[in-house]
Amino acid sequence: MNDLHAAVEKAFDYRGDVTLDLKDGRQITGFMTNREARGTGSHPQPFVEMMIEGREGLLRVGYSDIVTVRFTGEDASTGKSWEEWIAKHEALKKAHASHSH
Numbered sequence: 001m002n003d004l005h006a007a008v009e010k011a012f013d014y015r016g017d018v019t020l021d022l023k024d025g026r027q028i029t030g031f032m033t034n035r036e037a038r039g040t041g042s043h044p045q046p047f048v049e050m051m052i053e054g055r056e057g058l059l060r061v062g063y064s065d066i067v068t069v070r071f072t073g074e075d076a077s078t079g080k081s082w083e084e085w086i087a088k089h090e091a092l093k094k095a096h097a098s099h100s101h
Contacts, residue, residue: 017073
């Protein structure tokens with residue numbers, strides 16, 4: 001797997017906005033909703049699909065147009081691990097228990 005494919009896979013798993021730097025100089029920032037590393041029957045070249053704020057539908061960008069993938073938005077899952085949730089929940093239970101006496 002080359003660097004671009006690895007970056008796209010990480011961007012797909014990321015739960016925040018990413019910015020794609022394109023070969024034509026444009027930068028596209030949005031949430032990556034899909035990627036097809038091998039393309040599909042109707043779109044044989046590899047591509048990503050992104051939700052762009054203020055734009056209807058998904059924007060499709062070919063891998064061949066992408067220079068870099070940058071992780072520019074905060075990952076919405078940061079700090080929301082199951083272990084952290086349990087720890088906070090237990091702390092709240094203890095706090096309520098100590099106030100009820």
